[in-house]
Amino acid sequence: SQKIEQNSEALNIQEGKTATLTCNYTNYSPAYLQWYRQDPGRGPVFLLLIRENEKEKRKERLKVTFDTTLKQSLFHITASQPADSATYLCALERVTGGGNKLTFGTGTQLKVEL
Amino acid sequence: GAGVSQSPSNKVTEKGKDVELRCDPISGHTALYWYRQSLGQGLEFLIYFQGNSAPDKSGLPSDRFSAERTGGSVSTLTIQRTQQEDSAVYLCASSLYNSQETQYFGPGTRLLVL
Numbered sequence: 645s646q647k648i649e650q651n652s653e654a655l656n657i658q659e660g661k662t663a664t665l666t667c668n669y670t671n672y673s674p675a676y677l678q679w680y681r682q683d684p685g686r687g688p689v690f691l692l693l694i695r696e697n698e699k700e701k702r703k704e705r706l707k708v709t710f711d712t713t714l715k716q717s718l719f720h721i722t723a724s725q726p727a728d729s730a731t732y733l734c735a736l737e738r739v740t741g742g743g744n745k746l747t748f749g750t751g752t753q754l755k756v757e758l
Numbered sequence: 759g760a761g762v763s764q765s766p767s768n769k770v771t772e773k774g775k776d777v778e779l780r781c782d783p784i785s786g787h788t789a790l791y792w793y794r795q796s797l798g799q800g801l802e803f804l805i806y807f808q809g810n811s812a813p814d815k816s817g818l819p820s821d822r823f824s825a826e827r828t829g830g831s832v833s834t835l836t837i838q839r840t841q842q843e844d845s846a847v848y849l850c851a852s853s854l855y856n857s858q859e860t861q862y863f864g865p866g867t868r869l870l871v872l
Contacts (some may be wrong), residue, residue: 745791
């Protein structure tokens with residue numbers, strides 16, 4: 645069966661360091677992958693999309709890599725700040741009989757400490 | 759604002775009652791999605807509307823769940839004969855055309871079934 649795995653344990657890092665979050669998947673051949681941020685009590689907010697033919701994508705302090713051989717995406721936040729503390733979700737396109745749709749991982753909670 | 763809105767923000771109901779949750783998507787967005795998020799869990803896809811096509815209902819967990827989208831805009835998710843396991847945050851999202859695009863999420867409706 646198709647699976648998306650994100651580290652369920654919270655990631656605690658110090659302000660200024662680079663946070664790296666992992667998204668692994670099995671039995672998928674996604675055309676693209678998205679990363680979202682979710683704050684407590686709010687809906688997810690889109691951050692970045694990376695396509696299967698792109699190895700890396702950047703947006704300000706964010707960087708996403710996509711390795712279709714390893715079936716893994718890494719999400720990096722450089723020069724992390726306490727305001728980056730949130731849960732980060734990856735989402736993959738899933739092909740179904742009803743058409744393509746996104747399937748979300750369970751998310752990894754990031755806590756940036758002073 | 760011009761984002762996705764949902765109502766009510768919180769709903770407490772008794773087991774066995776019916777509930778209706780409302781979603782107003784971003785104006786002009788033809789695709790609308792409903793998800794469920796239980797505590798510590800990822801987003802569980804429920805149903806997807808795209809334009810005038812028949813909705814993809816493949817994620818609805820039982821026949822107690824149904825959804826409508828009137829006039830290609832507002833959507834209502836109905837849960838009949840609610841059970842305690844239905845307690846969760848119900849999130850609505852919309853995208854411009856289809857599921858291969860960024861989804862914009864509403865704040866969610868927190869449903870508690872006593």
